[in-house]
Amino acid sequence: MPNPTAAMLVIGDEILSGRTRDSNMNYLAGELTKIGIDLKEARVVSDDREAIIAAVQALSVAYDHVFTSGGIGPTHDDITAECIAAAFNTHIDVRDDARALLQAHYDARGQELNEARLRMARIPDGAALIDNPVSTAPGFTLQNVNVMAGVPSVFQAMVASVLPHLVGGAPLLSQTLCLMRGEGDVATPLSALAADFPDLSIGSYPFQRDGAYGTNIVVRGTDGVMIDAAMTRLAAEVGT
Amino acid sequence: MPNPTAAMLVIGDEILSGRTRDSNMNYLAGELTKIGIDLKEARVVSDDREAIIAAVQALSVAYDHVFTSGGIGPTHDDITAECIAAAFNTHIDVRDDARALLQAHYDARGQELNEARLRMARIPDGAALIDNPVSTAPGFTLQNVNVMAGVPSVFQAMVASVLPHLVGGAPLLSQTLCLMRGEGDVATPLSALAADFPDLSIGSYPFQRDGAYGTNIVVRGTDGVMIDAAMTRLAAEVGT
Structure with missing residues (x-):
């Protein structure tokens, strides 16, 4: 539901x-x-x-x-x-x-x-x-x-x-991977990940720190095991 | 306009x-x-x-x-x-x-x-x-x-x-009067002021500081002279 x-x-x-x-x-x-x-x-x-x-x-x-x-x-x-x-x-x-x-x-x-x-x-x-x-x-x-x-x-x-x-539902869980790389470097694997995990929401939030580009990748969903699986694959593909 | x-x-x-x-x-x-x-x-x-x-x-x-x-x-x-x-x-x-x-x-x-x-x-x-x-x-x-x-x-x-x-208009000017009194103490004179100055927007924003109630009264409009007049009357009526 x-x-x-x-x-x-x-x-x-x-x-x-x-x-x-x-x-x-x-x-x-x-x-x-x-x-x-x-x-x-x-x-x-x-x-x-x-x-x-x-x-x-x-x-x-x-x-x-x-x-x-x-x-x-x-x-x-x-x-x-x-x-x-x-x-x-x-x-x-x-x-x-x-x-x-x-x-x-x-x-x-x-x-x-x-x-x-x-x-x-x-x-x-x-x-x-x-x-x-x-x-x-x-x-x-x-x-x-x-x-x-x-x-x-x-x-x-x-x-x-x-x-x-109020009657709630499944709490929204999230995990974040912080990369010191620009979004454009990781967009392709992220897009594939999003396609393979349609029940998760995968967000990408760029930032600049001390002049360097970085990206926070946030994986959200209600199934913690699924989030773990996505994060494990992500870390293997784009590094940490 | x-x-x-x-x-x-x-x-x-x-x-x-x-x-x-x-x-x-x-x-x-x-x-x-x-x-x-x-x-x-x-x-x-x-x-x-x-x-x-x-x-x-x-x-x-x-x-x-x-x-x-x-x-x-x-x-x-x-x-x-x-x-x-x-x-x-x-x-x-x-x-x-x-x-x-x-x-x-x-x-x-x-x-x-x-x-x-x-x-x-x-x-x-x-x-x-x-x-x-x-x-x-x-x-x-x-x-x-x-x-x-x-x-x-x-x-x-x-x-x-x-x-x-972009083509702008008249900048919105504002003046603030900070009172260490609750809103309920000044609501009546504020309401009369708002009625007498229909071209101004008169806002009232309560706060608590060190356990005491206070109110910021903000008078906004595009006519600085009118704002001055309203603030002068306000200060005379409710104190500072």
Whole structure:
């Protein structure tokens, strides 16, 4: 059975302006790889209602799971929750369970749960809350879309809350052979190897180090014995 | 007149598996911001023919410029060039101008321009070459799609080759106010500010530092005087 598929949607002007370098996609990719869910696509869109809705709808239909980051805070530019509700034509309002979490959080700190903070308790009907052990304000899962915060520490905590509930597949294993030769020197044996091992993904990643050309060859798949066989042949053919 | 728009397409299994953290998108975003081209969307897809073709076609229609990274090397998993040709229903083969560049490069190093390396001279009909001062193998521009390498040093050199040929708009300016207060404390004045300055984009980015909550407020726009006015009001209302 093929692994479940996933897509990520990063939401935020700050990523597309270059001000902030996204780190959540790389984190999620690594976590999904471990549990055998294949991240097939990622998109970044700005804090734009139509863009968010269109991306959520397209990805939700195309993949088993969708993960979003960003835009669920208390300020005017945090519009993700209402866009998710709109994407699924679902009602959204402050929900008692989320409000109770925030009320307890701010009460304990002697702070006011003001109107802005209450925005973080707006949850679409039918959504399940995602636990946020870092800063309390919850994410949520609506249908196959998991809506999480953009702050990396919070995003990572929410991923840890969500992933145990998902059914994974075969973890993607990989081995890497690092050669201090250019890609063009090894392309022919690599191509033959890829043809002989159609169930493996064989990637070739060139780099330059101290002025010399090198290539990392990465063999990926779910069958460790098969990967071993491919790596053994590769090392014999192109050296180490 | 609104600024020209752009999208980026990052191509590569290694990004989606979490093995490699993409840095090209952040670099391109910063360079485009400087010359007034608005990066509106980014996508990451795997080394999959149908996925690449579909993304290129969708982005090419939706935005003024498209920039791709990855998949133009000599190995079997480098399929970007043929996918771009297919996306535009254009013929692709080894082209004399690109072959001459590679021949001179490998001749000078006493290396063979073998069949694998010759793959890097395959250029769609009608495309213009993009200069690669780092490692010679060229990128290309076909219609509004600029096809560039994934290795960051080469990607950056190709961006430097391409951008002077594009007509930009008004550079996006920004100022940041860093507050050691939570977002929820400043959301109401921020929202009023955003309503009073509809031509500015006002973003709010929370962080935690040494256990304390802070917020970076970023005001972006193309009119420096207007940004100054907004920042002055903001500082008066929420402190510094």
